Amino acid sequence: MKPIALNLDAYSHKKAIVQKLRSMGMPTPKTEHYRYFGIKPILERDYTFLPPEPGAIEPGDHLEIVDGRVAQAPKGLYIEHLPQVRVDDSHYDQIYYISHLLAPATIQIEIEEDMELPITHKFTQNGAFIPYRIKFLVHEGVKFKIKEEMVVVSEGSLYFYGYDIQIAPKGEVRLVSNRVTNIEDFALFGSHSIEVGKEATFTLFTFDLGNAKTIHNYHTILHERASHEANHVIFAKRQARLGNTFHIEHRGKEATTTQRSRNILKDRGRGIFDGLLIVKNPAKFASITQSSKTILLNDGAYMVSKPQMEIYTEYITQASHGSTTGHLDEEALFYLRQRGIALEEAKEMLVLSFLEEIFTRLGDEELRREFIAIYEERQ
């Protein structure tokens, strides 16, 4: 099956999604958020379509999803597999709708009390095309922490996945995604929709490392006095293309968004940061900041950085955005070398210092050490 050659007529039972896709059209190399990703060779390839069917779930200490199927879950976690769920009707990404269309069921989990949930995604099939979706409904005032990691052994495959997260008023969700994809011939499209209720908080940390082709598209809606902090790290090497794109909509007044992306690119690695912050007319007194900083470790590396804002109100509390791209500071590098530190080690120290702001905000020493170990392995 070629994902680009999708026959929409075969999905008449998901009428709203089909209509949406018909109006948007299929993604093409000219689709703005895929413009620099090189979508064509990935979507025109022929894969074995393996839609994940729900099966037996083993008890475990974390949620484990193998090729889109829940294989393991902590006891007491109530998991439903729903053939149809309410979808975000204003997502900008066609893949969001395609993944909802093709996934036989959405994995839906209600979070009714404070909890931490580690999630492992395993990608094991070769030459496969697998779509799946996960939905979290987070109840009012509940604190929910997700720590997500990925294990990729699959080659020549394409996975569509994504979260729909609805955070009720005063809820708090913190999602830490450690996305290491070390297989060059592997593509992952994450298409996410997050609705942050009144006075709710959504904090996101993403760490994208590796050699694969992965892109994550986030549509985030903020209601009154909602708060969103997003921190991203990209380390792309060889022929990797790693990207994050966003539409973050302020729909309620006095909401806050702070977004940081720190990108390190090596060899012919490509990074994408394409973030659009939209403040709608009734969403007065918004505070929005965006910053993307990139270090290119050599000349063949390439960064696409597009921090953007659209503000439709005259009343704004704070708005700032910026983007920088450069090489490692030569004077700093020399200073370290003058103290006897070898060139490669000095470079690594500077790269890690560049990420320190994100690690400090993460406040998780164990994860920081994990990341450094992964980074060192990837050198």
Added chain:
Amino acid sequence: MKKIMEIKDLHASINNKEILKGIDLDLYEGKVHAIMGPNGAGKSTLSKTIVGHPDVEVTQGEILYKGKNIIDMEPEERALEGIFMAFQHPVEIPGVNNAYFLRTALNAKRKHLGLPPLNAAEFLRLLKAKLKELGMKEEMIHRSLNEGFSGGEKKLNEILQMEILEPDFVILDEIDSGLDIDALKRVSDAVNKMRDGKRTFMIITHYRKILDYIEPDFVHILKDGKVLKTGGIELVDALEREGYKVFGES
């Protein structure tokens, strides 16, 4: 007297502009050499050339250090061989912890010398002792390298690094610039304490004051990329009286 460094007919350029135009200079083990000269004389370029700064291109001549030409050596190799420069403007590196950096540097040196690395606890004991000696606050252990340090703190941090790394050949590149009298005295005291008859110091300065605290064995006057005159402290006296014109043209 034993020479630790011999600089022979050294020509060097930065951005294709020749700055050093034939430096000949002998530096002796255990001695303090002061290098003075007007702005643009090539003092800082000389120090950058010795430590292997990538901006400097050596076009002619050689630098023999402990009998070996170091021109083609990488900066870190020169450092591991015992050449240390206290920077005029130490760079700020946010996110690199001061103590982590120093331990990495020290353990690189220990590895080079065939010694086992110091673990975190051993290093911390050493660091705290040195901080106390220099009258520095312990909080700097946890701070990022030079970030937010005052001018004086940065210079003291350079001296701290020198004390920890125990180099054989120390270049102090205008270490006195921007220091108040108290800080200058602390820096000078630390340098004097490290004068052990083996370690060599090359002090680059515009001012006499530091030479009142750290008495030089030799004074070299640089002008227009060459060594114009070599002598003792009397050269500084003449300089104070009449300025560089007393040494005539090169």
